[in-house]
Amino acid sequence: MPEAAIRIPAHHFDDLPCAVAVVSDGGRLMDVNLRLTDMVGRPREALLGQPVNRLFSQAGALLYHTYVAPQVALHGRVDEVSVSLSHAHGGLVDVLFGAQREVVAGAGWVRCVFLPLQARKQLEQQLLTAKRVADAVPGVLFQFEQDRLGRLALTYTTDAIQGLFEVSPTQAFRSVRAVWRRLHRADARLVWVAWRASAGALKPWSCEFRVRLSAGEGWREVHASPRREPDGRVIWSGCVTDVTERKRMEGALRDKAAAEQANQAKSAFLSRLSHELRTPLNGILGFSQLLRGHDASNLREDQLKKLNFIEVAGSNLLKQINEVLDISRIEAGHIQMVMASVPLDTVIAEAVQLIEPMAAQRGATLVWPPGADVIVRADVQRLGQVLLNLLSNAVKYGGAGIIKVEVVRTSRGVDLSVQDQGPGLSAAQQAQLFQPFNRLGAERGAVEGVGLGLVITRSLVELMGGQLRLESEPGRGCRFTVELLAVDEEPVTLIPGDARS
Numbered sequence: 001m002p003e004a005a006i007r008i009p010a011h012h013f014d015d016l017p018c019a020v021a022v023v024s025d026g027g028r029l030m031d032v033n034l035r036l037t038d039m040v041g042r043p044r045e046a047l048l049g050q051p052v053n054r055l056f057s058q059a060g061a062l063l064y065h066t067y068v069a070p071q072v073a074l075h076g077r078v079d080e081v082s083v084s085l086s087h088a089h090g091g092l093v094d095v096l097f098g099a100q101r102e103v104v105a106g107a108g109w110v111r112c113v114f115l116p117l118q119a120r121k122q123l124e125q126q127l128l129t130a131k132r133v134a135d136a137v138p139g140v141l142f143q144f145e146q147d148r149l150g151r152l153a154l155t156y157t158t159d160a161i162q163g164l165f166e167v168s169p170t171q172a173f174r175s176v177r178a179v180w181r182r183l184h185r186a187d188a189r190l191v192w193v194a195w196r197a198s199a200g201a202l203k204p205w206s207c208e209f210r211v212r213l214s215a216g217e218g219w220r221e222v223h224a225s226p227r228r229e230p231d232g233r234v235i236w237s238g239c240v241t242d243v244t245e246r247k248r249m250e251g252a253l254r255d256k257a258a259a260e261q262a263n264q265a266k267s268a269f270l271s272r273l274s275h276e277l278r279t280p281l282n283g284i285l286g287f288s289q290l291l292r293g294h295d296a297s298n299l300r301e302d303q304l305k306k307l308n309f310i311e312v313a314g315s316n317l318l319k320q321i322n323e324v325l326d327i328s329r330i331e332a333g334h335i336q337m338v339m340a341s342v343p344l345d346t347v348i349a350e351a352v353q354l355i356e357p358m359a360a361q362r363g364a365t366l367v368w369p370p371g372a373d374v375i376v377r378a379d380v381q382r383l384g385q386v387l388l389n390l391l392s393n394a395v396k397y398g399g400a401g402i403i404k405v406e407v408v409r410t411s412r413g414v415d416l417s418v419q420d421q422g423p424g425l426s427a428a429q430q431a432q433l434f435q436p437f438n439r440l441g442a443e444r445g446a447v448e449g450v451g452l453g454l455v456i457t458r459s460l461v462e463l464m465g466g467q468l469r470l471e472s473e474p475g476r477g478c479r480f481t482v483e484l485l486a487v488d489e490e491p492v493t494l495i496p497g498d499a500r501s
Contacts, residue, residue, distance in 0.1 A: 019095070019114035029068070030109060039095070039114065053084035056090050057084040072101045072110055083294050085114065094118075136351065140164050142223070144176075147197060148232035152176045155235075164220060164242055166213050175241035184210035186219065191222075199234055202226050208243065219247040238289040277321050286316045337379045337463050341487045344374045348405055351387040355395060363400030365392070365421075374407055376414050376483040382460045388459045390480050397476060398422035411488040413466075419479040425472040433470065434458055 001464045013020040017236055019036030021029055029047050040055055045206035047054060052059040077100040082231050084092040095114040102109060152167040154172045161179070162168055171178040183191060198205035205224045210217055212359035224238025251264055288310045291299070299307065359366055377382075394403045398420025408419040425433065457470040463480050472478040 021052075021055065021114070022114045023052050023099075023110045023112055024167060025101075025110070027065075028053070035059075036114060039087075039093050039116070040085050057086045060086070068097070068099060072099050076101050080333075082117070139239045141233060141239050141300050142224075143237050145233050161240075164240060165211060182211045182213070184212055185243055188208070198224070198226055198236070200232070205236060205238065206245075218242065218244040237245070272296045281314060281318055281321065285311065285318065286315065303381040305466040335381070335382075335460075335463060339377055339379055339464070342376050342378050342380045342383060344376050344407060344414065344484075345363045345370060347380065347384050347387060348407075348416075351384055351391055352405070354388060355391040358392070359395045359403065362395055363397065364395050364398065365402050365407070367402055368405035370405055374409070374414055375487050377487050378466075379460075382464060383484075386457050386460050386482060387418075389453045390482075393453060393480075394418050394420035394422070394478070409486065410483075412483060414484045415481050416484060417479055419477060421477045424474045424476045424478060425470075426474050430470060430472060 016033065016035060019039050020033045021036055022031040024030050028054055032044055032047050035046075035049065036055075038048075042054075044126050052064060063081070063083055068078050068081060070357070077098075079098050082094070083097045084094055087093055093396055094117045096117055097114055099110050102111070140159070140160045141156075141158045142152050142154060144152070145153050150240045154176055157169050157172055160168060161172055165172075165182045167177050167178045167182065178409065186329045191207055191209050191492045193206055194207040197203070203226070205222065205226065208219060208221045211220055219242070220241045221241050222240045223237060224236040227234045228234050238348050288307055291307055292304075293313075294333060330356050347368070348368055351418045352368055356366060391403065391405075395496045401421035403421075404417075404419045406415075406419065408417070461468045469480070469481040469483070470478065
């Protein structure tokens with residue numbers, strides 16, 4: 001092969017960021033590139049034909065002749081030797097030096113490459129920065145390959161693999177199985193199928209899978225892009241991220257949607273059932289009233305007593321059906337509030353008038369403050385229903401004694417309270433008080449109800465922008481307080497009886 005075809009002059013590498021020199025076996029400079037002339041401060045013409053010592057400092061020249069030259073003669077090359085070059089204007093230039101010898105047509109020569117250590121430090125700093133950035137990525141960056149024989153190997157990974165798989169980089173490099181064993185058994189085949197499809201079609205590899213760790217089960221997501229190398233290898237470059245929290249939130253949203261759907265179905269069912277029950281019940285109550293109105297003189301005393309039982313039982317059942325219908329409407333969001341300025345005295349007076357017969361039967365006395373002259377912001381019909389429920393509960397569960405209604409102005413507005421002298425509630429009972437259908441054991445007594453009155457009452461108060469508070473201790477009765485918004489304006493004119501539920 002002609003020597004000219006092999007021996008490429010050093011100045012052909014003028015565009016390289018490193019210095020290049022061609023040195024004869026006799027130790028003289030045959031050619032240099034521009035980068036080298038800049039580094040030593042001498043033109044090419046002043047260097048050509050000169051001993052190679054001209055480039056080095058005194059210590060560098062000694063190192064070249066005692067170490068570099070023998071190593072090149074013996075092994076044909078030397079890699080990464082730190083030496084100093086001598087600059088024409090004084091001073092030294094620290095470089096990383098490498099040399100390789102070639103022999104063409106019986107003539108030997110050495111190509112030397114000089115890389116400034118400053119440039120090497122910059123390169124190392126860039127690599128360190130790149131590593132820090134890679135390690136800061138929220139996940140594992142990796143490179144994974146399959147060779148022509150189908151063998152698999154992890155050729156690069158960031159340190160985050162330790163946290164995501166509890167496998168060190170060294171373990172992962174040694175065997176891919178160290179990572180594979182962390183996959184959940186039920187998801188391993190899914191990952192394998194997705195990877196095989198990516199390898200066959202050279203399309204992106206993406207899938208989610210579970211891992212089994214010492215702290216429990218977690219979710220991971222892989223995204224990688226494959227490429228085929230000339231030697232037949234397929235290399236994937238990608239990342240694995242921790243998606244455990246996202247999967248947990250997705251599960252919570254699915255559970256919430258399912259619960260809402262079930263709740264809507266329940267509300268719709270209760271609403272239809274309540275309507276279906278009210279129709280025949282209203283018929284029963286209507287016929288009992290007809291009997292009492294037209295045929296009462298023809299009925300014996302025992303028949304009138306039985307008729308009374310029918311009316312009481314029917315009224316109680318109708319009230320319970322109405323409560324079920326109310327709670328289903330509230331849960332479905334079908335309750336509309338008509339907010340207005342309402343005189344509280346009028347609402348209290350009507351509620352007390354309606355509840356007094358029931359209180360008298362049970363030996364309870366209602367005490368309320370007439371002339372409070374307070375105007376609140378509320379739905380007049382729903383506020384009347386709230387007060388009736390609280391007074392009814394106080395009569396039913398408070399026993400004989402005084403039931404006190406109080407109105408107090410506060411910095412927040414107006415507090416409307418109902419206080420009884422009943423047995424009171426423990427802290428454990430109070431914690432369960434507003435659970436639907438939970439009557440705290442009262443279902444075993446003689447008091448009628450289904451455990452929805454207070455649930456409805458609190459919901460109506462909150463829909464009016466207020467709050468319902470309870471203060472109670474065993475043996476000291478219960479005090480329910482409705483927080484309402486006060487207004488300073490003329491009240492609306494109430495139609496008598498419109499505060500009834």
